[in-house]
Amino acid sequence: MDNFEKLLxxxxxxxxxxxxxxxxxxxxxxxxxLGGLIVGxxxxxxxxxxxxxxxxxxxxxxxxxxxxxxxxxxxxxxxxQPLSRAVVGTGYGVPAATFALSLxxxxxxxxxxxxxxxxxxxxxxxxxxxxxxxxxxIILTVLLPEALGPLILGYTFAVVALVDMSAVAxxxxxxxxxxxxxxxxxxxxxxxxxxxxxxxIVIIVQALQFFGNWLSKKFIRN
Amino acid sequence: xxxxxxxxxxxxxxxxxxxxxRIQAVNGVSLSINEGEIFAIIGYSGAGKSTLAxxxxxxxxxxxxxxxxxGQSIPDLKEKQLRKLRQSVGMIFQQFNLxxxxxxxGNIDYALATAGWEKDARKQRIAEVLxxxxxxxxxxxxxxQLSGGQKQRVGIARALATRPKILLADEATSALDPxxxxxxxxxxxxxxxxxxxxxxxxxxxMDVVRSIAHRAAVMEKGEIVELADTASLFLAPKSRxxxxxxxxxxxxxxxxxxxxxxxxxxxxxxxxVKIPQTEERLQERVFTTLxxxxxxxxxxxxxxxxxxxxxxxxxxxxxxxxxxxxxALIASLKQIVTTIEVGR
Numbered sequence: 001m002d003n004f005e006k007l008l009x010x011x012x013x014x015x016x017x018x019x020x021x022x023x024x025x026x027x028x029x030x031x032x033x034l035g036g037l038i039v040g041x042x043x044x045x046x047x048x049x050x051x052x053x054x055x056x057x058x059x060x061x062x063x064x065x066x067x068x069x070x071x072x073x074x075x076x077x078x079x080x081q082p083l084s085r086a087v088v089g090t091g092y093g094v095p096a097a098t099f100a101l102s103l104x105x106x107x108x109x110x111x112x113x114x115x116x117x118x119x120x121x122x123x124x125x126x127x128x129x130x131x132x133x134x135x136x137x138i139i140l141t142v143l144l145p146e147a148l149g150p151l152i153l154g155y156t157f158a159v160v161a162l163v164d165m166s167a168v169a170x171x172x173x174x175x176x177x178x179x180x181x182x183x184x185x186x187x188x189x190x191x192x193x194x195x196x197x198x199x200x201i202v203i204i205v206q207a208l209q210f211f212g213n214w215l216s217k218k219f220i221r222n
Numbered sequence: 223x224x225x226x227x228x229x230x231x232x233x234x235x236x237x238x239x240x241x242x243x244r245i246q247a248v249n250g251v252s253l254s255i256n257e258g259e260i261f262a263i264i265g266y267s268g269a270g271k272s273t274l275a276x277x278x279x280x281x282x283x284x285x286x287x288x289x290x291x292x293g294q295s296i297p298d299l300k301e302k303q304l305r306k307l308r309q310s311v312g313m314i315f316q317q318f319n320l321x322x323x324x325x326x327x328g329n330i331d332y333a334l335a336t337a338g339w340e341k342d343a344r345k346q347r348i349a350e351v352l353x354x355x356x357x358x359x360x361x362x363x364x365x366x367q368l369s370g371g372q373k374q375r376v377g378i379a380r381a382l383a384t385r386p387k388i389l390l391a392d393e394a395t396s397a398l399d400p401x402x403x404x405x406x407x408x409x410x411x412x413x414x415x416x417x418x419x420x421x422x423x424x425x426x427x428m429d430v431v432r433s434i435a436h437r438a439a440v441m442e443k444g445e446i447v448e449l450a451d452t453a454s455l456f457l458a459p460k461s462r463x464x465x466x467x468x469x470x471x472x473x474x475x476x477x478x479x480x481x482x483x484x485x486x487x488x489x490x491x492x493x494x495v496k497i498p499q500t501e502e503r504l505q506e507r508v509f510t511t512l513x514x515x516x517x518x519x520x521x522x523x524x525x526x527x528x529x530x531x532x533x534x535x536x537x538x539x540x541x542x543x544x545x546x547x548x549x550a551l552i553a554s555l556k557q558i559v560t561t562i563e564v565g566r
Contacts, residue, residue: 121317126319129281129308130279130308130312131332131337131381
């Protein structure tokens with residue numbers, strides 16, 4: 001049996017692997033995106049000179065993010081196994097991988113959010129304050145809408161990074177396209193399988209990038 | 223009746239670098255702003271005038287002193303009460319500070335929604351204020367589709383939406399070209415006349431002060447160095463800062479290159495007189511005095527400056543004759559109007 005025929009026999013595994021990857025990436029985008037948004041907004045607002053300056057909160061969050069963000073994901077996914085057992089009940093499979101991805105995404109996305117919020121001119125926030133708006137209202141109705149275009153591009157960047165990171169999920173038996181490529185392609189010297197997985201990943205990334213660019217353009221007005 | 227009462231107010235900021243002294247932005251300022259007037263606060267950048275404006279609506283809290291706005295003691299207000307107060311104190315900015323993600327109507331709606339207006343009332347009010355500033359047809363445009371002057375008019379409409387009693391204009395015309403500056407200044411004047419809104423005009427542009435302000439305070443290094451009605455300020459500025467500011471618009475008074483050129487061309491003594499035109503027959507008296515003496519005179523420079531409330535003629539003469547005669551002429555002119563010998 002040549003390599004191409006072997007690929008054809010494995011096609012029934014490709015669908016589930018794609019679904020696993022999408023499931024992990026999208027769930028991590030949801031949870032990590034939400035967490036990252038909250039932490040990012042807090043980093044922005046608690047900074048000295050921010051809307052609600054608070055040295056203690058800023059210092060704590062800043063150290064936390066700086067500590068976890070540089071950890072390579074293949075180490076991170078193993079290191080947070082005890083935590084994922086406590087939170088999602090298992091250290092293996094899609095739930096554990098999703099948990100690790102989400103947690104890593106919180107730290108990564110929070111910096112992206114913070115950086116994009118800085119681009120909103122302080123004068124615009126001052127104008128909202130001068131109209132009698134509360135700080136909380138300003139965050140929700142001025143700060144985030146004003147930064148929405150760049151934020152969408154930031155999240156697009158993040159979700160592409162999540163696709164990349166999810167390829168490691170096979171390490172804790174979570175499957176996915178990365179695992180498919182390594183198990184059935186690389187380990188048995190079958191480049192057809194490896195490259196098929198690569199092709200699907202490229203298509204997913206392109207689609208996400210295209211969608212993100214299109215969406216952000218609808219909101220960038222200056 | 224005063225609507226803003228500021229007494230011995232001070233405000234400082236932490237220094238930019240560690241170990242340096244605190245920056246004293248406002249230092250022992252007292253002034254009262256009358257209801258219904260256009261009050262200008264003039265000063266170079268860093269003089270503390272923008273900080274002073276932000277103390278009025280509580281965007282900055284004072285270190286010491288007292289501020290009453292519309293009868294309320296600002297230092298005693300809690301955050302929530304302060305937000306309520308800000309709905310009766312509108313503010314417009316040099317960089318307009320419009321919400322770029324919202325339409326023109328959306329910008330104004332934000333002010334109304336924040337103040338808790340009902341949807342139907344908001345809709346009606348948006349149309350009303352946009353009509354007032356002449357931008358009704360731009361309701362659905364986004365700020366980036368507007369010119370600078372239009373953006374500022376939206377800023378004004380947004381600030382006026384909740385019918386504030388006071389409008390703080392922080393360098394509102396400084397980013398605009400001269401023609402647009404004139405349009406925005408006229409609009410501010412119309413707001414003051416038709417709506418009775420008290421306007422606090424923070425600016426370094428004397429042409430705007432000249433055309434619309436009733437009274438003005440000149441600030442330097444956090445302190446008020448001069449306070450007068452606009453006419454007196456232009457007629458007889460006392461402080462160095464006020465003199466410099468007045469000189470930027472009174473072209474009847476020669477300075478710089480013009481003065482040097484006059485000096486070169488005319489060997490006599492150069493004397494500038496400032497004649498307000500509301501007073502009775504002052505001009506006539508000045509010219510009668512000129513004709514009565516033994517001094518020969520020649521008009522070498524001058525013009526008429528139009529202020530909010532009156533006009534001032536500013537003429538510079540070249541006097542030639544015996545120095546005792548010229549001294550006597552200057553002395554008698556001084557009894558009638560502001561008279562300054564220039565370029566000696």
